[in-house]
Amino acid sequence: SVGLAGRSATLLVALPIVGGHLEGLYLGERAVADRLGLSDMRIRVGVNLYGAPALRLPEFAKTPPSRINVGASVTIVAPVGQYDPQRIVNLGNNRWAFKPEAAIIRNAGSWMFEIYGGVWLFTDNTDYVNGQVRSQKPLASAQFSLRRTFRPGLWASANINYYTGGRTNVGGLFKQDFQANSRAGATLSVPLWRRNSVRFAVSQGAYTTIGADFLGLSASFQQVF
Secondary structure (H helix, E strand, C coil): CCCEEEEEEEEEEECCCCEEEEEEEECEEEEEEEEEECCEEEEEEEEEEEECCCCCHHHHHCCCCCCCCEEEEEEEEECCCCCCCCCCCCCCCCCCEEEEEEEEEECCEEEEEEHHHHHEEECCCCCCCCHEEEEEEEEEEEEEEEEEEEEEEEEEEEEEEEEEECCCCCCCECCCCEEEEEEEEEEEEEEEEEEEEEEEEEEEECCCCCCCCCEEEEEEEEECC
């Protein structure tokens, strides 16, 4: 969390290390893939445009949250991940991706309601399998979240999203992979000490046309400085 031109803002830089074992059918034949290495770097900059001015920690502790916040962000995915054009399954995508997004947050006592809307934009992968070009249409998304805070640091939320579009084209031919998917999930944050906490999350495909019908579980540790 940082201050940007007097507004509260966030900066995220993530370089994932990914490992996985995949099994399935490819062109009617059973295929197996094992991967371990770096995935694509993700950079995100977000800023509150209305409400939530930048405050020092003592002021922040004494200031009640704004009733309405309006924010915007840009996420950039840089193609630094492990990639081999001879493989169908890769940890990197060999292309850039950008996601502008806007959000409205409404606070009402211990409750908070969030609405997000954005769109993923992709450059072409010009070195796909057998030297082909792989492109992808924009992928629009919307997300809704309802959160209840029980005491500082202890909160729970329920979330649902919907995204549509993202059809791919390989070598000039469109694939039958148009997406119209929705996922639902829940998050619980539990404080450990004054400035750190653990967070648990679960999500499940609620409506799936392609690629999103799976169960996701995660746990993370957060330290505030």
